[in-house]
Amino acid sequence: MLTLPAGGARARGSTGGSMDLHLPPCGLHTAPAPVHVVAAVADLPLVAALLARAPLAVALDVEWGCVDERGRGAAPAATAQLAFRFSADDGAVVAAVLDLVTLPVDLAAAALVPVLRGRPPECPLLVFGVSGDLSALAAFHPSLATATHAVDVRRLTPHLPSTAGAARSLSAALAAAAGSTLDKREQTSPWARRPLSPSQLLYGARDATALLELVEAVSGEVVAASSSGGGGGAPSPAALYRALASHWGHHATSSGDGRRRRGGRRGGGAGPRPSLPPPPPPRPWGDAADAARFIVDESLAG
Numbered sequence: 001m002l003t004l005p006a007g008g009a010r011a012r013g014s015t016g017g018s019m020d021l022h023l024p025p026c027g028l029h030t031a032p033a034p035v036h037v038v039a040a041v042a043d044l045p046l047v048a049a050l051l052a053r054a055p056l057a058v059a060l061d062v063e064w065g066c067v068d069e070r071g072r073g074a075a076p077a078a079t080a081q082l083a084f085r086f087s088a089d090d091g092a093v094v095a096a097v098l099d100l101v102t103l104p105v106d107l108a109a110a111a112l113v114p115v116l117r118g119r120p121p122e123c124p125l126l127v128f129g130v131s132g133d134l135s136a137l138a139a140f141h142p143s144l145a146t147a148t149h150a151v152d153v154r155r156l157t158p159h160l161p162s163t164a165g166a167a168r169s170l171s172a173a174l175a176a177a178a179g180s181t182l183d184k185r186e187q188t189s190p191w192a193r194r195p196l197s198p199s200q201l202l203y204g205a206r207d208a209t210a211l212l213e214l215v216e217a218v219s220g221e222v223v224a225a226s227s228s229g230g231g232g233g234a235p236s237p238a239a240l241y242r243a244l245a246s247h248w249g250h251h252a253t254s255s256g257d258g259r260r261r262r263g264g265r266r267g268g269g270a271g272p273r274p275s276l277p278p279p280p281p282p283r284p285w286g287d288a289a290d291a292a293r294f295i296v297d298e299s300l301a302g
Contacts, residue, residue: 020034021034021035021037021198021201021202021205022034022035023035023093023095023202023205023206023209026180026209026213027178027179027180027213027216027217028092028093028209028212028213028216029092029093029209030092031092033092033093033094033095033205033209034094034095035095035096035097035201035202035205036094036095036096036097037096037097037099037201038096038097038098038099038103038111039099039102039103040102040103041103041104041107044103044107044108044110044111046096047082047096047098047111047112047114047115048111048114050082050084050094050096051084051114051115051118051119053084053086054086054120054123055084055085055086055119055123056085056086056087056123056237056238056241057084057085057123057124057125057126057212057241057244058082058083058084058085058115058119058123058124058125058126059082059083059085059125059126059127059208059209059211059212060080060081060082060115060125060126060127060133060147060208061080061081061127061128061133061204061207061208061211062077062079062080062081062133062136062137063077063078063079063081063191063204064076064077064078064136064191064192065078065190065191065192065193075136075139076100076136076139076140077100077133077136077137077139077140078100078101078191078192079097079098079099079100079101079191079196079204080097080098080100080112080137081095081096081097081098081204081205081207081208082095082096082097082098082115082208083095083205083208083209083211083212084096085212085237085241087237087238093209093212095205095208095209096205097201097204097205098111098112099194099196100140101192101194102194105140105141106141108140108141109140109141109143109144112137112144113143113144116137116144116146116147116148117146117147117148119148119149121148121149121245121246121249122241122242122245122246123149123241123245124149124150124151124241124244124245124248124249125147125148125149125150125151125249126150126151126153126211126212126215126244127147127150127151127152127153127211127252128152128153128154128170128211129152129154130147130150130152130154130252131152131252131253131254131255132255134146134147134252134253134254134255135254135255137254138254145253145254146251146252146253146254147251147252148249148251148252149245149249149250150249150250150251150252151244151245151248151249151250152248152252153170153173153211153214153215154170155248156215156222156244156248157173157214159225160177160218160221160222160225161221162176162177162217162218162221163176163177163214163218170182170207170210170211170214171184171210173214174210174213174214174217177214177217177218178213178214178217180210180213182206182207182210183203183206184203185199185203186199186200186203186204187203215240215244216237216240219234219235219237219240220234220235222240222243222244223235223239223240223243225247226243226244226246226247226248227243227247
């Protein structure tokens, strides 16, 4: 059995040094949340281990860089940030940042496929603008073009009273719903360059956890919008995410071309992204356990 480290993972490959990273307490978690940096093959089983702990929900965010000086063309994902929401007595929130520039393409895809399509139906995948992020992942590897039980939080927010007037961006919706602010200074930093700074890693992790904080801040409104009756009081996190998955979850696909769609939102000034080898054909990974075995087998094979 893989034992998770108590603190944040060492940011070896991404930062050029090593440190423990944590997100400060917020409305979602009262204790610092560990941020695990997955930058080496030996780190990849961590993703399957987090899925094996049966999270209530998983949030996904992606950063990418432009591929020419005008920011046009296919833009593979440079990092993928995951936030796992557990029950209140099980660590609450754990974040992981996958360095998709440093990791081998095939092995990184093997770790991410169960996140996209291997969760149980009651565990939603939260994304803000799901087709754009899936397009960046699909440009990284074609097996990452679809996700099941996905909830596009950008499409959800216009239906909620607290966020109806602030649905254009995650930061605006979070400020309206929870009074929290997101530091966006790293938004257009060079995500395709290495090493990544601790500030970039924490920024990416925070964007993922912000999706969880947003929906939990308006949990009563989410459940009311998901059923004919509003119910009484704030629902439990488990009830909230079941309602999200059953009413708002869908089979999501990429927009098809893997292009940047947010007008310089990501990776401005990054310059060309280091070229990646052509990805192999998608492998038929069945679930998190299959992916973990594949990663371990490939690691032992060298």
